[in-house]
Amino acid sequence: MKNTQFSRKRAAIVFNPTAGAAKTRRLDKVRVALEERGIALEMHGTTCAGDATRLAARIVAENRVDLVIAAGGDGTINEVANGLAGSSMPLAILPLGTANVLAAEIGVGRRAREIAEAIATAPIKPTWLGVANGRRFVLMAGVGFDAGVVESVDLALKRKIGRGAYFLTILRNWLRFQNRRYRVTVDGETRFAASAIISRARYYGGTYVVSPKASLDKDSMEVCLFLKPGRWRALRHMVWLALGRLEKLPDVEWLSGRSIEIVAADDLGHDGPVQGDGDVIARLPLKIEMSPEPVALVRP
Numbered sequence: 001m002k003n004t005q006f007s008r009k010r011a012a013i014v015f016n017p018t019a020g021a022a023k024t025r026r027l028d029k030v031r032v033a034l035e036e037r038g039i040a041l042e043m044h045g046t047t048c049a050g051d052a053t054r055l056a057a058r059i060v061a062e063n064r065v066d067l068v069i070a071a072g073g074d075g076t077i078n079e080v081a082n083g084l085a086g087s088s089m090p091l092a093i094l095p096l097g098t099a100n101v102l103a104a105e106i107g108v109g110r111r112a113r114e115i116a117e118a119i120a121t122a123p124i125k126p127t128w129l130g131v132a133n134g135r136r137f138v139l140m141a142g143v144g145f146d147a148g149v150v151e152s153v154d155l156a157l158k159r160k161i162g163r164g165a166y167f168l169t170i171l172r173n174w175l176r177f178q179n180r181r182y183r184v185t186v187d188g189e190t191r192f193a194a195s196a197i198i199s200r201a202r203y204y205g206g207t208y209v210v211s212p213k214a215s216l217d218k219d220s221m222e223v224c225l226f227l228k229p230g231r232w233r234a235l236r237h238m239v240w241l242a243l244g245r246l247e248k249l250p251d252v253e254w255l256s257g258r259s260i261e262i263v264a265a266d267d268l269g270h271d272g273p274v275q276g277d278g279d280v281i282a283r284l285p286l287k288i289e290m291s292p293e294p295v296a297l298v299r300p
Contacts, residue, residue, distance in 0.1 A: 006090060007066045008120060010040045012059045013094065014052050014080050015071035017045035020159070023096040027071055029112035030094055030119075037120045052076050056083025066090070067298070069119060073097015074139060078277035081129065081295050082136050092119045092298035098162045099278065101139055105201045105216065106299045118300045126294035127216050130200055130276075133283075136291055137276035140204060143262055143286065144180055144195025144226065145234050149173055150275035163206075170238070177231040180272065182284075183265040186223050187257035194229035195237075198222075198260055198288055208241050211254060216297075219290060220258050227251045260288040 011034065015027060031041060042065060044055045052070070059068055060083070070080035071094040084091055094115055095103035103110075108118050129136040142150075149169050158165040184191050197210055199222045204210035211222035226237050228251040240246050263285040264272065274282040 006124060008039055010042075010065040011067040011069055011092075011119075012042040012044055012065045013069045013071050014044045014046065014055050014059075014076070015094075015096070016076065018159075019072070019096060026096060026112055026115075027094065030071075030115050033112055033116035034119060037116065039120065046076075050079065052079035053083040056080045058083075060084060060087045060089050067092055067119075069094050071096055074099065074101050074277040075279040077102055078136070078138055078279065078281070081138055084295060085136055085291070086293060088296055090124045090296040090298055092122075094119070097278075098158065098166075099206045101201070101203050101206065101278075104207050105139070105203050106297070108300060119298060122298050122300040124296045125217075125299045127297040127299070128200075128219055128294045129291040130198065130221055130288055131291050132198075132274055132276055132281055132288045133286060135276065135281045137200070137281060138295075139201045139277050140197055140199045140210070141274055141276045141281070141286075141288060142195070142197045143182055143272060143274055143284065144193070145173065145177075146195065146197065147273045147275040147280070150278060151273040151280050166205075174231060174235065177234065179229040179266070180264070181229060181266040183263050184223065184225060185261045186255040187259055189255060189257075191225050191227070191253065191255070192265055193225040193227050194233070195226040196262060197224040199224065204241075209244060210241060210246065212247065213254070213256070216299075220256050221260065221288070221290070223255045223257065223260060225253045225255065227253060258290050260286075262286040262288075 046052050067090050069092045070077045132141045153169045199211035199214040214222040271283045273280045
């Protein structure tokens with residue numbers, strides 16, 4: 001796959017028709033800007049979780065368009081990327097989500113004209129994904145505290161107040177904190193940790209840097225290990241992450257690798273959730289590897 005321009009005469013937009021009014025307005029503005037550039041558009045609305053994956057796979061099979069545009073947050077992008085797996089169909093993003101981590105990572109703007117410019121003119125770059133128990137993720141996967149938050153967040157509340165729903169869920173889960181312990185093996189090297197975040201990109205939860213050495217251009221992953229359990233340690237980790245000082249903590253460690261295995265190592269026997277790109281995508285025990293083929297991602 002070459003980093004070159006390609007035909008963009010026809011594109012399909014996969015979007016959530018129940019998105020809020022502000023997001024719908026942005027989608028409409030980008031649609032108009034793309035049509036002004038001579039790009040013919042097909043609109044494909046989702047109806048339920050997993051629908052974006054099915055729609056993307058069907059679009060590839062029908063072979064009517066040159067490009068698929070995922071309009072939504074990182075979860076929608078994840079679903080579309082899974083639907084495009086194994087194909088050469090290019091993927092562009094139209095950020096409409098709560099955090100839009102991928103948009104920040106690759107430098108897609110927030111204004112409609114900027115987004116349309118990126119979709120219409122930016123080159124494609126082969127981008128390898130992580131694969132967690134068979135399910136691909138673009139940015140990150142996590143076990144422990146963050147996965148528990150993702151699993152328990154109220155989706156209706158998220159639609160109403162956006163990122164605030166995560167803050168409320170973080171507080172609730174922190175007050176109900178349970179110590180967990182995981183055995184994490186990265187390319188044969190084993191550690192025990194309270195939580196772990198496996199990153200393909202630097203950013204996490206917005207523009208917080210969780211793994212400074214991670215990059216979508218690498219063929220490996222960075223594993224951030226929060227080694228010590230405890231409610232107050234978890235709070236300290238979150239505060240220092242927000243301050244951009246995570247590297248200063250003695251109980252945080254990073255490993256780099258291509259093959260990661262994680263199992264519960266406490267006496268609770270739990271098969272805890274695995275979050276990927278902001279949604280629960282798997283359960284423990286977990287095996288993560290690099291995808292055998294890249295996604296053709298439109299990247300400014």
